[in-house]
Amino acid sequence: MHQTEWGWLIAVYLFLGGLGGATVGMAYWLGRTAALTGELQRRLMRFAQGAAMASVAVGTLFLVVDLVNPWHLMYTLLNPTSWIFWGVLLLTAFLVIGVVYLWFDLRRDVVLPRLLAWNSVIGMAVALYTGFLVSQAPDIPFWNTPALPLLFVVSAASTGAALVLLYTLAMRKTWPWLDALAGRLERVDAALIGGEILILLAFFNYFRLAPEAARLSAAYLLGSPGFLVGFAFLGLLVPWAIEIWQMVQHGRSQGGEARPNHVLTSLAAVLVLMGGFLLRYYVLAAGIFGYPFPHI
Amino acid sequence: MKRYGMVLNVKTCLGCQACVAACTQQHDTPFWSGNYRTHVENVVIGEFPDVSREFVPRLCMHCEDAPCVSVCPTGASHYIEGGIVVVDQETCMGCKACMLACPYDARYVYDAGDISRARIVYGPDVQQTSAHVDKCDFCYERLEEGLEPACVATCPGEARIFGDLNDQASRVAQLVSSGEAVPLAPELGTKPKVFYIR
Numbered sequence: 001m002h003q004t005e006w007g008w009l010i011a012v013y014l015f016l017g018g019l020g021g022a023t024v025g026m027a028y029w030l031g032r033t034a035a036l037t038g039e040l041q042r043r044l045m046r047f048a049q050g051a052a053m054a055s056v057a058v059g060t061l062f063l064v065v066d067l068v069n070p071w072h073l074m075y076t077l078l079n080p081t082s083w084i085f086w087g088v089l090l091l092t093a094f095l096v097i098g099v100v101y102l103w104f105d106l107r108r109d110v111v112l113p114r115l116l117a118w119n120s121v122i123g124m125a126v127a128l129y130t131g132f133l134v135s136q137a138p139d140i141p142f143w144n145t146p147a148l149p150l151l152f153v154v155s156a157a158s159t160g161a162a163l164v165l166l167y168t169l170a171m172r173k174t175w176p177w178l179d180a181l182a183g184r185l186e187r188v189d190a191a192l193i194g195g196e197i198l199i200l201l202a203f204f205n206y207f208r209l210a211p212e213a214a215r216l217s218a219a220y221l222l223g224s225p226g227f228l229v230g231f232a233f234l235g236l237l238v239p240w241a242i243e244i245w246q247m248v249q250h251g252r253s254q255g256g257e258a259r260p261n262h263v264l265t266s267l268a269a270v271l272v273l274m275g276g277f278l279l280r281y282y283v284l285a286a287g288i289f290g291y292p293f294p295h296i
Numbered sequence: 297m298k299r300y301g302m303v304l305n306v307k308t309c310l311g312c313q314a315c316v317a318a319c320t321q322q323h324d325t326p327f328w329s330g331n332y333r334t335h336v337e338n339v340v341i342g343e344f345p346d347v348s349r350e351f352v353p354r355l356c357m358h359c360e361d362a363p364c365v366s367v368c369p370t371g372a373s374h375y376i377e378g379g380i381v382v383v384d385q386e387t388c389m390g391c392k393a394c395m396l397a398c399p400y401d402a403r404y405v406y407d408a409g410d411i412s413r414a415r416i417v418y419g420p421d422v423q424q425t426s427a428h429v430d431k432c433d434f435c436y437e438r439l440e441e442g443l444e445p446a447c448v449a450t451c452p453g454e455a456r457i458f459g460d461l462n463d464q465a466s467r468v469a470q471l472v473s474s475g476e477a478v479p480l481a482p483e484l485g486t487k488p489k490v491f492y493i494r
Binding site: 001003005006066067068069070071072073075076077078079081082083084085088133136137138139140287289290291 | 363366367368369371372387389391392393395396397398399400401405406407408426427428429481484485486
């Protein structure tokens with residue numbers, strides 16, 4: 001019996017929450033590893049924080065709309081054994097720090113790098129918590145595995161990288177050498193998608209001999225054209241192929257930086273974002289309970 | 297200290313659904329949405345010509361290690377005296393994490409539309425005033441008056457037996473300790489306090 005409690009509204013929330021959190025994480029990582037400084041670093045971080053705030057705020061709206069009684073939301077900070085409790089804490093911290101950072105950046109012309117560092121960690125924690133949240137259903141074997149939080153955080157990181165990638169491509173008129181950064185993001189995203197594929201393979205292998213409900217979930221996904229074509233092919237394999245091809249091209253270039261094909265790279269990034277949403281949609285849709293009872 | 301539990305005798309349940317009706321009347325539940333705090337399942341066993349039928353009453357198991365209490369962010373799902381799990385409708389925000397955590401399909405959504413309808417069907421002083429996720433509460437208000445839960449009191453087949461599992465003299469305790477009454481899905485570790493004789 002499929003669960004019907006959490007549908008596409010929650011899938012949008014999980015996607016936007018993970019995307020927002022991971023965007024700051026990936027942008028911060030990029031800034032550090034590429035040793036970015038000055039105006040580019042500042043504009044990149046401003047974009048990352050701003051996009052993250054918008055993403056998380058809109059996502060939370062979807063969450064609130066799904067509630068049966070939204071007026072009681074204020075009581076949420078009461079039970080530390082609930083992952084929703086931790087999610088509210090993390091999201092609140094993430095939003096407050098982000099808004100403070102942006103306010104100082106835009107109104108006071110002051111950059112606060114420590115807030116950035118904190119939000120990069122809190123952002124990844126937000127992405128991770130979404131996986132823990134879904135996995136805390138003891139009788140939905142498809143969800144109740146240790147691999148689900150891993151899958152969600154890797155997928156979120158991939159969507160964050162994709163969004164930052166789109167930004168670097170959009171800004172190349174201002175900084176023509178941004179292609180190098182885009183290339184770096186592509187490589188990271190290719191690694192992340194590779195990790196995602198590995199986790200998914202481990203998932204489906206495990207489900208071959210798992211409790212019956214989990215087997216039904218796996219069969220449902222493998223029989224779903226939306227999952228196979230929309231998520232696995234378009235959302236995962238096609239962008240992966242594009243990114244790997246670009247990496248191979250770069251390896252073949254004679255010195256200098258190979259310029260990534262902007263159209264292909266943008267397409268890959270957009271497909272990754274679509275795939276991130278579809279993954280969460282299908283994970284929720286494939287949640288099957290271990291009952292109906294009675295069977296002893 | 298009391299530990300309330302129930303034993304359901306599948307061998308004597310006739311499937312008359314009187315318990316469902318009594319519960320609905322007792323708690324003003326939204327039958328128009330097909331939602332009940334307790335229901336009786338009609339189970340066919342075997343294939344023709346070796347067929348038989350069982351009626352299996354189902355309700356909240358009031359687990360001692362309830363996953364629904366563990367996942368509730370607002371604490372609306374909580375224990376009260378006797379190990380009864382209840383939902384505080386004034387605090388529940390309806391995130392439905394409890395419905396996903398429950399292995400026994402014990403909960404349902406009592407939404408704002410149901411509340412409006414309930415005011416008409418059950419009258420303006422209806423018990424359900426706030427949209428929330430609802431479930432069986434072992435009729436704890438009746439227990440406080442020394443009565444049995446509504447479903448137990450009305451059962452003509454004496455298929456529902458209620459009592460204190462900590463009271464060795466009670467029928468429920470004896471049926472459970474003798475092994476005649478067993479829980480559903482004990483391997484999940486929820487420690488349900490509702491047991492079945494099959």
